[in-house]
Amino acid sequence: MxxxxxxxxxxxSVPPHEAGRDLNLMAHGLYEAGRLIASGDALVFAAAxxxxxxxxxxxLLAGVVAIPLGVLLADKAFPxxxxxxxxxxxxxxxxxxxVGLLGFALFSxxxxxxxxxxxxxxxxxxxxxxxxxxxxxxxWTHAAVSGLDPRYAETSRTLGATAPRRWWTLAKExxxxxxxxxxxxxxxxxxxxxxxxxxxxxxxxxxxxLATATALETSRGxxxxxxxxSLILLVIAVLVALAAAALTRAREKESA
Amino acid sequence: MIMIxxxxxxxxxxxxxxxxxxxxxxxxxxLVTIHGPNGCGKTTLLRVLGGLETAFRGVACVDGxxxxxxxxxxxxxxxxxxxxxxxxVAHGISNVRSRSLDVLAKLDVAHLAARDVRYxxxxxxxxxxxxxxxxxxxRVLLLDExxxxxxxxxxxxxxxxxxxxSGAAIVIASPHPLSFSSRNVSLAxxxxxxx
Numbered sequence: 351m352x353x354x355x356x357x358x359x360x361x362x363s364v365p366p367h368e369a370g371r372d373l374n375l376m377a378h379g380l381y382e383a384g385r386l387i388a389s390g391d392a393l394v395f396a397a398a399x400x401x402x403x404x405x406x407x408x409x410l411l412a413g414v415v416a417i418p419l420g421v422l423l424a425d426k427a428f429p430x431x432x433x434x435x436x437x438x439x440x441x442x443x444x445x446x447x448x449v450g451l452l453g454f455a456l457f458s459x460x461x462x463x464x465x466x467x468x469x470x471x472x473x474x475x476x477x478x479x480x481x482x483x484x485x486x487x488x489x490w491t492h493a494a495v496s497g498l499d500p501r502y503a504e505t506s507r508t509l510g511a512t513a514p515r516r517w518w519t520l521a522k523e524x525x526x527x528x529x530x531x532x533x534x535x536x537x538x539x540x541x542x543x544x545x546x547x548x549x550x551x552x553x554x555x556x557x558x559x560l561a562t563a564t565a566l567e568t569s570r571g572x573x574x575x576x577x578x579x580s581l582i583l584l585v586i587a588v589l590v591a592l593a594a595a596a597l598t599r600a601r602e603k604e605s606a
Numbered sequence: 607m608i609m610i611x612x613x614x615x616x617x618x619x620x621x622x623x624x625x626x627x628x629x630x631x632x633x634x635x636x637l638v639t640i641h642g643p644n645g646c647g648k649t650t651l652l653r654v655l656g657g658l659e660t661a662f663r664g665v666a667c668v669d670g671x672x673x674x675x676x677x678x679x680x681x682x683x684x685x686x687x688x689x690x691x692x693x694x695v696a697h698g699i700s701n702v703r704s705r706s707l708d709v710l711a712k713l714d715v716a717h718l719a720a721r722d723v724r725y726x727x728x729x730x731x732x733x734x735x736x737x738x739x740x741x742x743x744x745r746v747l748l749l750d751e752x753x754x755x756x757x758x759x760x761x762x763x764x765x766x767x768x769x770x771x772s773g774a775a776i777v778i779a780s781p782h783p784l785s786f787s788s789r790n791v792s793l794a795x796x797x798x799x800x801x
Contacts, residue, residue, distance in 0.1 A: 501680045504658050508674045509693035509738065522683055567644075 356456050379577035384512040386578040393554075393563070398582050401559040404472050404546075408479035408485075416484050417528060420491025421423030421517040425503055428562035435492055438577070441485030450548030457549060470551040475559070483535035494524040524602040530594055537590045541583055593605040607634040609668075609775035610655060614664035617650050620662035624626040625650035628665075634745075635788065637768060637776040642793035649677060650778035651695075651793070652748045655777065663800055670745030670775075677750040677779075681723040686715065686734050689723060693742045713763050718785040728755045733764075740767055747776045 384392055397448040423435055455461050457469040468474040502523055521528060543561040550557035552566055560579050567576035610632035617625040625647025632638050640648045653659040656674030656767045661767070671694070681689050690706040710716040713733045718726065724732065734757050739747065747768075753761050765786055768776055783790035 354695075408734070499680060501676050504674070505676070505680055505682075506692075508656055508658070508672070509696055509742070511692070512670070513697040515696055519682060525683075 372478065376577075378509060379574050380581070382574035383578035383581045386575065387582065390442075391578070394421060394578050394582065397560045397563040398586075399474060400528065400557075401540055401561070401583075402586075404476045404559065405536050407476045408539045409483050409536045410523050411476070411480040412483035412487050412535060416487035416516065417521060417531075418492050420488045420522050420531075421495050423488070423492045424495035424498075424515060425520060426513075437490070438485045438488045442489055444482065444485065446542040446544030447548065448544075449478050449481055450545040453481075453545060453549040469549060470557055472550070472554055472557055474549040475546050475557060478549050479539040479542065480544065482542060483539055486535040486538060487531045490534065491521075491524075491528060494527035494531070495520050497521055503510050508579055526597050530601075533590050533594045533597070537587055540590075541587060608632070608635050609636075610669045610777065612651075612655075612665065615651070615654065615666055616663040616694050617647065617659060617661070617714075625654070625662075625793075627651055627793070628788055632775045634775055634776060635773050636788045637778065637786070638786060639778045639787040639790045640793055641779050641780050641783050641790055643781070646793040648793055649750050652750050652779050655746070656748045668746055671742070672746035672748060673723055673739045673742055673744040674748040675739045675750060675752060677754065681731055681734060681738075684723065685719070686710070686721055686726070687719040688722060689734055690719075690738050690741055693738060695796060697742065700743060706737075706741055709737045709767075712767055713737050713740075713766065714759065719749075722731060729760055733760055736767075740771070743771065743774070745774055747771065747774055749776070750779045750780070752778060753780070 364380070435525045453474060456463045457474050459469075460465055468477070468547070488564060498520060502520060503516060506519045511519065531571070541561060543565060546557070546559045547565070550559065550562065552558050552562040558566075560583050562578040564576045564583065567573075567579065608631050610630065612627050612630040614629075615625065615627040616623055624645075628646075630638075640651060642648055651657060652674060654662050655668055656672055657668070658674060682692060687703075687706060687710075690710060691702050694702045694705060707716055707719060710719055713736060715730060715733045718730060718734070723731065723734065732752075735754060736749075739749075746780065752764060756764065769786075778784065778787070783792075
C-alpha cells in the first residue's frame with residue numbers, strides 16, 4: 351500500500367474531535383481523584399484503611415517468624431541450608447494469584463481449614479499475604495546478617511552468650527536492614543491484587559482493598575474513582591519508598 | 607595445673623598449612639606470648655584455642671572458661687557500659703554495674719561508661735574491648751595483639767590488669783617477644799615449615 355494511503359487510513363481511524371480524549375480523561379480523573387481524597391470519600395478511605403491494616407498485620411506476622419529464621423540461617427550451618435535459602439529467595443517473586451489460589455483451596459468449605467470459616471474475610475487476606483511477605487523478610491534478614499562482620503558473632507560467642515542472645519545481638523546490629531526488609535514486604539502486600547481478589551472476594555465494607563477497588567471501579571467504567579484509589583496506592587508506595595531511602599542513607603552514614 | 611595443651615596442631619586453608627604447633631602447654635597463672643612474623647599463624651592458634659576455629663588436626667585442649675579478644679575488636683551497638691555488661695549478663699552474674707565500673711576505672715575509661723561506642727577513638731575502643739573481656743575474669747584469656755593502638759598509659763594499665771588476673775592462663779599473640787611474659791614462644795619455625 352502506498353505511504354499516502356496508509357496516512358489517510360490512520361487519519362480516518364482516529365477522528366480529529368476524539369484525538370487526546372484519553373489524555374483529557376486522565377487529567378479529569380486526576381482532578382476528581384484529588385477532590386475525592388480532599389473531601390474524605392468514605393468508601394475510598396475505608397478501602398485504604400483496610401489495605402493498611404491487612405498489610406501491616408501480614409508484615410508483622412511474617413516478621414515475627416521470618417526475622418529469627420533469617421538470623422538463624424545466617425548464623426548456623428546445617429545440611430540443606432543453601433537449598434532452603436535459595437528456595438526462599440525464589441519465593442520473593444511468588445505470583446500473588448498462586449498464593450491466592452492456595453489460600454482459596456485451604457480456606458474453602460472443603461479445604462483443610464474450611465471449618466474456620468475464614469474465606470472472604472480480611473483475616474484470610476492477611477494470612478495469605480503473610481506468606482507473600484515471609485520469603486522477602488527471611489531473605490533480606492539472611493542477607494543482612496550474612497554480610498555482617500563475622501567478628502560480631504564470634505565476640506558474642508566468646509563472651510558466653512547463648513545462641514538466642516547471640517541472634518538477638520546480630521539482629522540489633524542490622525536493625526536498619528530489618529526495617530528495610532519489613533518496608534519492602536509491606537509495599538508488596540499493600541499493592542497486591544491476586545490474593546485480595548481470590549480469598550477476599552472484594553466484598554464492599556468487608557474485604558474491599560485499594561487494589562481490588564481500583565480494579566472494580568475501572569471495570570465498571572468509574573474511571574475517576576479508580577484513579578483516586580490508585581493515587582492513594584501511589585502516595586503510600588512513594589512514602590514507603592522515601593522511608594526506605596532515608597533508612598538506606600542512615601545505614602550508609604552509620605557504616606561510614 | 608595445665609590449662610592449655612596443644613599437640614601436633616596443624617591448620618590448613620586452601621591446601622596450605624597456615625599454623626603448625628608441635629607442642630605447647632600453658633599452666634595456670636602463666637602469661638605466654640606467641641610471637642613471630644606476619645602470617646606465621648599466631649592469630650589462627652589463638653582462634654583454635656578460643657574455639658572459633660574448629661577445622662584442625664591434632665590436639666588443642668582448653669580447660670575452663672575462655673575469652674578471645676580480636677586484634678581489631680568490634681564493639682556492639684550501644685554504650686560502653688552495655689558492652690562491658692554483655693558477658694556478665696550472659697553468664698547471669700550479679701552486681702554487674704559495680705563490677706563493670708571497677709574494670710573501666712582500672713583501664714581509665716570509667717568516664718566513658720555512658721558514651722555511645724560510635725564516638726570512641728581507636729585506643730578507647732581497644733580499652734573497652736579489653737574491659738569487656740577482663741570483667742569476666744576468665745580462666746583462660748586469649749589476646750590477639752592487645753597493645754595495638756594503646757598509648758603507654760594504656761599499655762601499663764593493661765599489663766597491671768593482666769597481672770591481677772591471678773590463676774588465669776593468658777596467651778598473647780604479638781609480633782615481638784614481650785618482656786613481662788612468663789614465657790615467649792616463637793612460631794617462626796612453623797611459619798617457615800608451612801611455606
